[in-house]
Amino acid sequence: MNELTLEQVDVDGALREGAADLDESGRGLTRAGLLGGGLFGGAALAAIAAEPAAAAKRTKGDTRILQFALTLEYLEAAFYAEAIRRGELKGERLLFAEVAGAHERIHVRTLKGILGGDAIKQPSFDFRGTTGSSAKFTKTAIALETTGVAAYKGQAPRIDSDALLAAALTIHSVEARHTAWILDIAGRNPAPVGLDKPLTKKQVLAVVAKTRFIQG
Amino acid sequence: MRPVRVLPAPNVAVKGTMSEPITLELVDADAVMDSNGRSELSRADLLRRAAVTGGALIGGGVLLTGVPKAFAQGSGTDLEILNFLLLNETLEAAFYAEAAKSGALKGKALAFARQVAKNEAVHRDTVKAAVGSNARAIPPFDFKGIPNDRDKFLVTALALEDGDVAANNGAGPLLSSKALLAAAGSIVSVEARQAAWIRRIVFGNTPKQANRQPAPRPFDPGITLAQAKAALRSTGFVPQGEV
Numbered sequence: 001m002n003e004l005t006l007e008q009v010d011v012d013g014a015l016r017e018g019a020a021d022l023d024e025s026g027r028g029l030t031r032a033g034l035l036g037g038g039l040f041g042g043a044a045l046a047a048i049a050a051e052p053a054a055a056a057k058r059t060k061g062d063t064r065i066l067q068f069a070l071t072l073e074y075l076e077a078a079f080y081a082e083a084i085r086r087g088e089l090k091g092e093r094l095l096f097a098e099v100a101g102a103h104e105r106i107h108v109r110t111l112k113g114i115l116g117g118d119a120i121k122q123p124s125f126d127f128r129g130t131t132g133s134s135a136k137f138t139k140t141a142i143a144l145e146t147t148g149v150a151a152y153k154g155q156a157p158r159i160d161s162d163a164l165l166a167a168a169l170t171i172h173s174v175e176a177r178h179t180a181w182i183l184d185i186a187g188r189n190p191a192p193v194g195l196d197k198p199l200t201k202k203q204v205l206a207v208v209a210k211t212r213f214i215q216g
Numbered sequence: 217m218r219p220v221r222v223l224p225a226p227n228v229a230v231k232g233t234m235s236e237p238i239t240l241e242l243v244d245a246d247a248v249m250d251s252n253g254r255s256e257l258s259r260a261d262l263l264r265r266a267a268v269t270g271g272a273l274i275g276g277g278v279l280l281t282g283v284p285k286a287f288a289q290g291s292g293t294d295l296e297i298l299n300f301l302l303l304n305e306t307l308e309a310a311f312y313a314e315a316a317k318s319g320a321l322k323g324k325a326l327a328f329a330r331q332v333a334k335n336e337a338v339h340r341d342t343v344k345a346a347v348g349s350n351a352r353a354i355p356p357f358d359f360k361g362i363p364n365d366r367d368k369f370l371v372t373a374l375a376l377e378d379g380d381v382a383a384n385n386g387a388g389p390l391l392s393s394k395a396l397l398a399a400a401g402s403i404v405s406v407e408a409r410q411a412a413w414i415r416r417i418v419f420g421n422t423p424k425q426a427n428r429q430p431a432p433r434p435f436d437p438g439i440t441l442a443q444a445k446a447a448l449r450s451t452g453f454v455p456q457g458e459v
Contacts, residue, residue, distance in 0.1 A: 091421070091422060092421040092422050095422050095429075099426075099429055099431060100431065102434070103431060103433075103434040106434040107434065110434075149405050153398075153401045153402065153405060156388070156397060156398070156401050157394040157397050157398050157401070162389045163389075165388065165389045166385070166388070166389045166438060167435075169384075169385045169388045169389070169401075169404070169436075169438065170385055170435035170436050170437055170438065171434075171435060172401070172404070172405065173381045173384075173385060173404055173405060173407075173408035173436040174408070174431050174433070174434060174435060174436055175405075176404075176405035176406075176408035176409050176412075177408045177409070177411060177412035177430050177431035177436075178412075178430075178431055179405075179409060179412075180408070180409035180410070180411075180412035180413050180430065181412045181416065181430040181431060183409075184412070184413060184416050184430075185421075189331065190409050190410075190412065190413040190416075191331060191332070191335055191406055191409035191410050191413060192331070193335070193338075193406070194334065194335040194336075194337070194338025194339060194342075194403075194406060195338060195339075195342065195402040195403065195406065196402050196405040196406055196409075197402065198398065198401065198402070
C-alpha cells in the first residue's frame with residue numbers, strides 16, 4: 001500500500017478534490033479518491049481500501065455498526081441538503097449547513113464504499129418543517145450532531161477491527177466540531193462539560209424514532 | 217516589501233532544535249507576499265522547512281512530518297499513552313488557567329479560556345485516575361509569556377486543540393483496554409469542540425477557506441504517539457524532563 005505523501009495532504013485543495021473525485025466517479029470510492037483526495041481518514045481508510053481481504057473478513061458486529069453509522073449519516077446529509085434547498089439560511093448558518101452537509105455526504109460515500117454489498121439504501125425522510133426556519137434548523141442541527149457524536153462514541157469500544165475503529169474516530173471528532181460550531185452560532189456554550197457521554201444504539205434509535213424523521 | 221502578516225494565521229509553524237532557541241512562528245503561508253504579489257513562502261516551502269528543522273506543523277489541519285499510520289503501528293502501551301495524555305492534559309489545564317487569569321483576555325476569548333481550563337482539569341483528573349500509581353512525575357512548565365499575550369495565546373490554543381484531536385485519534389486504536397478507549401472517546405470529542413470553538417474566535421464567523429473553518433476536513437486523522445510527543449516537545453513548554 002502506498003504511503004500518503006505530504007504533497008498529497010493538501011488541506012486547501014483536498015476537500016474540493018476529494019469531494020469532486022467522489023462525486024464525479026459515480027462509482028463511490030475509488031482508490032485514487034481514497035489516497036489522493038480529501039479523505040484524511042487517510043491511512044486508516046486507505047488501508048481498508050487496499051486490503052479487500054480485510055473487508056471480506058469483517059465481523060457481523062462491525063457490519064451492523066457501519067450500517068447504523070450509515071443510517072445516521074444519510075439522515076444528517078439529507079437534513080442539511082433540504083435546509084439549503086429551502087433557502088431560509090444565510091450567513092454563518094448557511095456556511096455551516098454547506099460544510100457540514102458536504103462532510104456528511106462524504107461520510108455517506110465512505111461508509112457505503114466500505115460496506116460494499118452490505119450497504120443499506122437511503123431511507124425516505126420527512127423533516128417535518130424543521131428545515132423551514134433558521135431557528136428550527138439550528139435547534140434540530142444541534143440535536144442531530146450531538147446525537148451523532150454520542151452514537152459514534154457509544155459504538156467505538158464495540159468495533160472489532162482496529163482499522164475501522166481508527167476510521168470511526170476520524171469521523172466522530174468531526175461531528176463534535178460540527179456540534180460546537182452550531183452551538184456557537186446559536187450563542188450557546190460549545191463545550192459545556194469536560195466529558196461527553198456516549199449513547200447506546202438503543203438510546204440513539206429511540207431519539208431518532210421520536211423525531212419521526214425516518215419514514216417506513 | 218510588505219511586512220509579514222501575523223494574524224489571522226491558519227498555520228502555526230513550531231520549530232526548534234537542541235541548539236536553536238524555540239520559537240513559535242506565526243506564519244500565514246497564503247498571505248506572505250512580496251511587493252509583486254508573489255508568495256514568498258509557499259505551502260511546499262513551509263512543509264519542507266518544517267521537515268528540515270525537524271519541527272512540526274500543527275494547526276490548520278496540516279499533518280505533522282511523516283505519514284501517520286497510527287492504527288497499525290501498535291507502538292505505545294496503554295501506560296505510555298496514558299502518561300503522555302497525563303502530561304498533555306496537565307500542561308493544558310495549567311496553560312488555560314494561566315491565560316484565564318492573566319488579564320490579557322476578554323469577551324469570547326476569556327470565556328473560552330475559562331471553560332477550557334475547567335474541561336482540561338477534568339481531563340487531567342480522568343487520566344490521573346486511570347493511570348493511578350503508575351503516573352510519571354510531571355516536570356515543570358514554562359509557557360514563555362504566551363498566556364499573557366492575547367494573539368499568541370489564541371494561535372497556540374488553536375494548535376494545541378487541533379493537536380489534541382490528532383493525538384487522541386491516533387492513540388485510540390492502540391489502547392488495549394475498552395474502558396480506556398471509552399474514556400479517551402469522552403475526552404476527544406470535547407477537544408474537538410474546543411478546536412472548533414477557538415477556530416471561530418480566531419477566524420471569525422464565515423471564513424471562506426476550509427482550513428480556517430471550525431471543521432476543516434471531513435475526517436480528523438490521527439497522529440502517532442511519537443509525533444504527538446515531538447509536537448509537545450517542540451513547543452518548548454516542557455524545558456526539562458522527558459516528554
